[in-house]
Amino acid sequence: MRRPRSAAALALSALAAAFGLAPGLAPAPASAADCDGRLVEGPMILGGPVCVPVDPQRILVLDPTFSLGMGLELGLPLVGAPLVGMSDDALRARAEAAGVESIGAFVEPSLETVAALQPDLILGAGMLGETALAMASRIAPTVLIGAENWKDYYRILARATGRGAEAEAILAEYEARAQALRARVSRAPVSVLRITTWDFQVYLDSPRAYGPFLVLRDAGVVRPPFETAQGDETLRRPDWEELAGLSGETLLYIVGGANDSDTNGRLDEVLAHPLWRALPAVKAGRAHRVDAGTWMEFSGAASAHRVLDDVERYLLAAE
Amino acid sequence: MTAAGRASSGGRSRAGGAAVAAGLALLLALAALWSLRIGATEIPTRTLFAAVFSPDPDAHAHAVLRAVRLPRLLTGLIAGGALAAAGAIMQAATGNPLASPGLLGINAGAAFAVVCASILAPGAAMGTLVGWAFAGAAMAAAAVYAAGSAGRGGATSAKLALAGAILSAFIGSLTAAALIFDTGSLDAVRAWTVGSVEGRSPQAVAAAAPWAAAGLAAALIFSRQVTTLSLGAEVARQVGQNVLLWRALCAVAVVMLAGSAVALAGPIGFVGLMAPHAARLAVGTDFARLLPVAALGGAALVVGADAALRAGLPGRDVPVGVGMALLGAPAFIWFVRGRAGRRAGAAA
Numbered sequence: 001m002r003r004p005r006s007a008a009a010l011a012l013s014a015l016a017a018a019f020g021l022a023p024g025l026a027p028a029p030a031s032a033a034d035c036d037g038r039l040v041e042g043p044m045i046l047g048g049p050v051c052v053p054v055d056p057q058r059i060l061v062l063d064p065t066f067s068l069g070m071g072l073e074l075g076l077p078l079v080g081a082p083l084v085g086m087s088d089d090a091l092r093a094r095a096e097a098a099g100v101e102s103i104g105a106f107v108e109p110s111l112e113t114v115a116a117l118q119p120d121l122i123l124g125a126g127m128l129g130e131t132a133l134a135m136a137s138r139i140a141p142t143v144l145i146g147a148e149n150w151k152d153y154y155r156i157l158a159r160a161t162g163r164g165a166e167a168e169a170i171l172a173e174y175e176a177r178a179q180a181l182r183a184r185v186s187r188a189p190v191s192v193l194r195i196t197t198w199d200f201q202v203y204l205d206s207p208r209a210y211g212p213f214l215v216l217r218d219a220g221v222v223r224p225p226f227e228t229a230q231g232d233e234t235l236r237r238p239d240w241e242e243l244a245g246l247s248g249e250t251l252l253y254i255v256g257g258a259n260d261s262d263t264n265g266r267l268d269e270v271l272a273h274p275l276w277r278a279l280p281a282v283k284a285g286r287a288h289r290v291d292a293g294t295w296m297e298f299s300g301a302a303s304a305h306r307v308l309d310d311v312e313r314y315l316l317a318a319e
Numbered sequence: 320m321t322a323a324g325r326a327s328s329g330g331r332s333r334a335g336g337a338a339v340a341a342g343l344a345l346l347l348a349l350a351a352l353w354s355l356r357i358g359a360t361e362i363p364t365r366t367l368f369a370a371v372f373s374p375d376p377d378a379h380a381h382a383v384l385r386a387v388r389l390p391r392l393l394t395g396l397i398a399g400g401a402l403a404a405a406g407a408i409m410q411a412a413t414g415n416p417l418a419s420p421g422l423l424g425i426n427a428g429a430a431f432a433v434v435c436a437s438i439l440a441p442g443a444a445m446g447t448l449v450g451w452a453f454a455g456a457a458m459a460a461a462a463v464y465a466a467g468s469a470g471r472g473g474a475t476s477a478k479l480a481l482a483g484a485i486l487s488a489f490i491g492s493l494t495a496a497a498l499i500f501d502t503g504s505l506d507a508v509r510a511w512t513v514g515s516v517e518g519r520s521p522q523a524v525a526a527a528a529p530w531a532a533a534g535l536a537a538a539l540i541f542s543r544q545v546t547t548l549s550l551g552a553e554v555a556r557q558v559g560q561n562v563l564l565w566r567a568l569c570a571v572a573v574v575m576l577a578g579s580a581v582a583l584a585g586p587i588g589f590v591g592l593m594a595p596h597a598a599r600l601a602v603g604t605d606f607a608r609l610l611p612v613a614a615l616g617g618a619a620l621v622v623g624a625d626a627a628l629r630a631g632l633p634g635r636d637v638p639v640g641v642g643m644a645l646l647g648a649p650a651f652i653w654f655v656r657g658r659a660g661r662r663a664g665a666a667a
Contacts, residue, residue: 239636240387240518241359244379264437269520274386278379 040160046126046144047133052160053120060117062124064106066153069299072098073170074163080117082106087257088293115139123157150211150298170301177308182220186317189224191248191281195270197261200243202236204229211298215307221315224248240275250314251281257292288314336608339601343615350623354392357629393524394516395622398584401531403617405577406591407610408538411549412569413476419592420577422483426586427490428459430512434497449523452582460574462486514587514640516625527583534575535614542607545569549604589644590617593651620647
């Protein structure tokens with residue numbers, strides 16, 4: 001026999017559920033039989049197949065990088081994204097110009113704003129996890145994409161929103177440019193370093209590399225052995241002594257962005273350090289600062305083209 | 320422990336104290352050598368001396384030693400020695416065996432000053448932050464001392480401890496409030512909350528060293544007065560000491576020592592409490608012997624712990640403030656138990 005519940009209690013629990021306050025399980029995976037929209041499935045879809053509208057009109061994205069950038073490039077009707085605290089100002093400007101409302105910061109989105117925007121589809125990165133999936137699924141069908149490789153992510157996002165052909169055209173244009181550059185890029189090794197307030201980071205050359213570094217691979221840029229992955233690792237944090245491993249003839253360095261290393265004195269300290277000045281690229285005057293938004297908040301084909309711009313600017317063979 | 324008991328345990332021979340100090344100096348030299356040898360670049364001992372005495376600006380090993388390893392070693396030496404000496408003075412002057420430099424609000428003041436600096440003057444390099452931290456430590460100590468010495472009887476141990484705890488909490492919440500409004504300075508203040516000897520510039524070391532040296536020298540010169548003070552205010556007054564004056568001078572020495580150490584390396588815990596304890600167990604309460612032993616022991620502890628952490632966990636820079644208590648606490652318990660066991664054996 002069912003326990004009688006007052007209307008108020010029912011409304012409260014529905015409200016709590018809508019805002020993810022009640023502990024809930026991820027929704028049961030959809031199946032083709034009872035989906036009257038598009039069934040999004042595949043190994044990279046967190047939590048199994050999701051049934052989404054065929055022609056979504058109000059799409060909300062939960063990450064300000066891959067999902068936001070690619071969504072804008074594909075011309076999706078985006079209504080909301082976490083625009084607070086993102087360091088790619090150009091992308092934020094494009095999002096605001098396209099009428100995208102901010103739902104707060106990536107790590108702390110306002111679920112109330114998400115619900116108020118009444119999305120009919122929510123997209124995000126798989127790293128958000130099962131909890132976010134369960135919460136967001138109570139508001140609208142939610143597709144969290146677990147692909148690491150930015151091109152895989154692009155294709156899955158495009159298929160989930162019926163923009164597969166557009167995505168292929170955008171990616172083909174990128175591939176053509178990268179292939180053309182391959183012939184002109186210098187074969188001398190290139191070092192890339194991120195300087196944060198508290199450490200140094202080297203994104204390693206590997207098939208699993210983060211977006212900009214996959215673009216470097218596509219363009220045929222060679223990295224020194226120290227910056228090449230030996231196993232599963234994708235990131236190395238050298239100390240001052242290990243910095244000598246950055247033996248590239250050219251050095252691209254990234255400062256600022258999500259941290260204040262460009263304004264808090266850290267950059268000046270690094271640039272004045274004897275071990276920085278001892279790096280071969282620095283000695284040769286071939287150390288170039290590159291944009292943190294492009295290199296650390298990679299968000300699709302536009303970012304990839306900006307990386308290729310840097311390749312053209314700094315890494316071509318002498319003719 | 321009564322004053323008489325303390326005096327008797329302090330009645331150890333001068334030669335014994337010298338032997339302990341010489342042993343610790345040797346230990347410190349070995350720890351320093353070890354510290355200079357550890358790192359990603361293999362550097363033979365021969366090159367160490369060449370890098371110091373005949374540096375070659377183009378040799379990578381020399382640059383590593385002069386720009387990375389020597390500043391790190393010196394930071395550890397200064398911070399360890401100064402914090403231990405400051406702790407020894409605090410414990411003697413207040414008669415409180417649990418006193419440590421943090422009691423005067425020095426850690427809280429330094430952290431608050433660094434946060435203020437990064438808000439008021441963003442872009443300040445680590446080298447200039449040392450000055451801010453020192454000023455903050457000195458002001459906090461002055462405030463604690465003023466609050467603790469108000470009323471009858473001047474700065475008694477209990478009043479100082481209370482004032483220190485209250486003002487540390489007050490300044491700590493100011494720091495937390497400032498950090499809420501300016502998240503960017505969180506990174507800057509991190510170095511002043513855990514205590515680390517990594518990445519200090521030679522300029523920062525040079526800025527802090529004179530203060531620590533002056534504080535140590537002053538404490539050595541006044542060691543007879545500090546010993547008298549450590550017998551308790553009543554005894555000190557009976558032998559004609561101006562207790563208020565000497566307590567204030569002790570506080571100044573503590574600010575110079577702990578202030579410079581905290582400004583340079585952050586509040587490395589444990590060493591300021593434990594090194595003077597161990598020194599007292601080893602050589603007794605005569606401050607002229609206790610102070611050098613505590614300072615040498617503190618320096619050896621920090622330098623050795625930092626070297627051990629780097630050797631044991633290569634590639635992961637664990638702040639020495641985090642690792643030292645982990646390594647030091649068991650060693651200290653073993654040491655105290657050993658002494659207590661022997662003393663019990665001797666009494667039986």
